[in-house]
Amino acid sequence: MTRSRYLSVVRKVGVILITLLGLLTMTFVIGRLMPIDPVLAVVGPDADSSTYEQVFREMGLDRPIWVQYQYYLQDMLSGDFGRAILTGYPVVSDILRVLPATIELASVAILFGVGLGVPLGVYAATHRGRLGDHLTRLITLFGYSTPVFWVGMVGLIIFYAWLNWAGAAGRIGFAFDGMFTQYTGFYLIDTLLSGNWEAFVSAVRHIALPALILGLNSVSFIGRMTRSFMLEQLSQEYIKTARVKGLSERSVIWKHAFKNILVQLLTIVALAYGGLLEGAVLIETVFAWPGFGQYLTDSLLMGDMNAVMASVLFIGLVFVFLNLLSDALYKLFDPRTR
Numbered sequence: 001m002t003r004s005r006y007l008s009v010v011r012k013v014g015v016i017l018i019t020l021l022g023l024l025t026m027t028f029v030i031g032r033l034m035p036i037d038p039v040l041a042v043v044g045p046d047a048d049s050s051t052y053e054q055v056f057r058e059m060g061l062d063r064p065i066w067v068q069y070q071y072y073l074q075d076m077l078s079g080d081f082g083r084a085i086l087t088g089y090p091v092v093s094d095i096l097r098v099l100p101a102t103i104e105l106a107s108v109a110i111l112f113g114v115g116l117g118v119p120l121g122v123y124a125a126t127h128r129g130r131l132g133d134h135l136t137r138l139i140t141l142f143g144y145s146t147p148v149f150w151v152g153m154v155g156l157i158i159f160y161a162w163l164n165w166a167g168a169a170g171r172i173g174f175a176f177d178g179m180f181t182q183y184t185g186f187y188l189i190d191t192l193l194s195g196n197w198e199a200f201v202s203a204v205r206h207i208a209l210p211a212l213i214l215g216l217n218s219v220s221f222i223g224r225m226t227r228s229f230m231l232e233q234l235s236q237e238y239i240k241t242a243r244v245k246g247l248s249e250r251s252v253i254w255k256h257a258f259k260n261i262l263v264q265l266l267t268i269v270a271l272a273y274g275g276l277l278e279g280a281v282l283i284e285t286v287f288a289w290p291g292f293g294q295y296l297t298d299s300l301l302m303g304d305m306n307a308v309m310a311s312v313l314f315i316g317l318v319f320v321f322l323n324l325l326s327d328a329l330y331k332l333f334d335p336r337t338r
Contacts, residue, residue, distance in 0.1 A: 016320065023316040027309040028072050032065070034305070041085055041303035076313070082306035086298055091310040094295065100185030101171060101291035102284070106276040108188075108211035113218030113276075114269060120219070121226025125234060126253060136223065143220035148279065151213050152286035159209055167206030169288035176202050210287040214280060218272040225268045229261035263330055270326040274319045 031038075039056050040047075047055075060068055075082070081091040117140075124136035159166040167173060171187050180194035188207065191200035233239065234257055242252045277292070284293035292311070299307035 016324070019320055020317075023313055023320075024073060024076050025069075026316070027313045028069055030312060031305045031309045034308075036303040036305065038303065038305045041305070081310040084299065084307045085304040086302050086307065091307050094307065095292065095310065095314060098290060098292050098295045101289060102277060102280050102293060104186045104188060105207060105211055105214065105280055105284070105289060105291060106273060108207055109215035109276050110218055110269065110273045112212055112215035113222050113272060116215075117219040117222030118226050118265070120223040121228075122230055122253065122258060124223070124227040125230030126249075128231065136227070140220040140223045143216040144224075146216070148213060148217065149282045149286050151216065152210065152283055155209050155213055156286070165205070166209040167202060171203065171206055171290065172199060173202040173206070210283050210289060214276060214283045217279065218276060221272050221275075222265075222268060226261070226265065229264050230257055233257040233260050266329045267326040270322045270329075274322045277318055278315050 038059065039052055039061065042059075043051050043055050056062060060071060063071075079092065083089065084091050084094050087094055120136050120139065124133045127133045155166070160168060172191075176191075176196070176199040180191050180196045180199050182190050183193050184190055187203040188200065191197075191203050230253075234253075239252060239257055242256050243249075247256075280289075280291060281293035281296055283289070284291045285297050288294070292314075296308065296311045299311065
């Protein structure tokens with residue numbers, strides 16, 4: 001390993017460690033600034049003063065703030081996030097239990113976002129200033145600015161209450177709950193592996209509407225960025241040269257211009273996916289989806305600071321990981337950045 005590459009690795013590791021320390025500090029500050037008494041969340045509002053004082057000392061809140069921060073760092077770095085008030089189980093096990101539901105929802109949503117956003121962006125760029133471009137920009141603006149919880153409630157009224165196309169609350173119909181083996185925690189995969197086609201159809205009906213609504217924002221984001229990247233490439237000299245040589249417009253767009261924006265799109269898709277994992281809080285609440293977002297919401301309403309702080313830290317870690325992944329993919333597909 002050369003000296004420059006060694007220094008680059010050391011610098012990157014240092015940045016990661018500083019980022020993680022910042023995340024830990026931020027979650028600690030959030031836990032202390034939120035207008036929620038963690039002691040009352042444990043003992044309840046009807047507990048007497050002696051019980052309150054005992055739990056207050058057991059939680060270490062009688063110590064100086066810097067001592068609390070020191071113990072907090074030690075616990076977090078050792079993987080001890082405490083127990084959740086809501087379930088009584090360790091917070092880590094709770095997050096691992098609800099995470100597959102959110103990952104499945106966000107994954108279907110990002111497939112929708114990429115599958116619709118990229119073609120819309122390319123179409124808008126190749127028809128700049130025309131009606132199709134204006135309509136595409138209007139669609140992306142609507143998807144980006146419309147509150148997701150409002151779209152979710154309207155979608156439930158239309159597609160569930162009126163048309164009966166979508167499933168009700170949850171990940172699958174009650175009749176199929178426990179009727180298939182959960183190999184991975186992803187219902188779409190597990191129902192297929194179990195060979196239960198009726199359960200698979202039920203899982204599709206339940207995930208389709210929340211995933212499409214959650215993916216509206218990523219469609220807008222990916223579509224607008226694709227349009228911007230394509231417009232930049234279409235104005236380059238090599239595109240004019242390709243057209244002068246007589247290449248078809250399809251070849252110019254997809255084999256030349258689009259190929260050169262793939263690296264940039266990888267970063268955008270990674271960030272959009274992280275945003276979906278974070279933004280699933282509202283859509284999971286509307287659709288009673290038993291995932292990470294609903295777990296975080298319930299923990300906030302309960303005043304369960306152990307679960308809230310661990311969830312905030314987890315979201316930060318997801319974005320750190322996705323940024324590292326996008327950087328790695330960037331260097332893999334574009335040798336100029338190595």
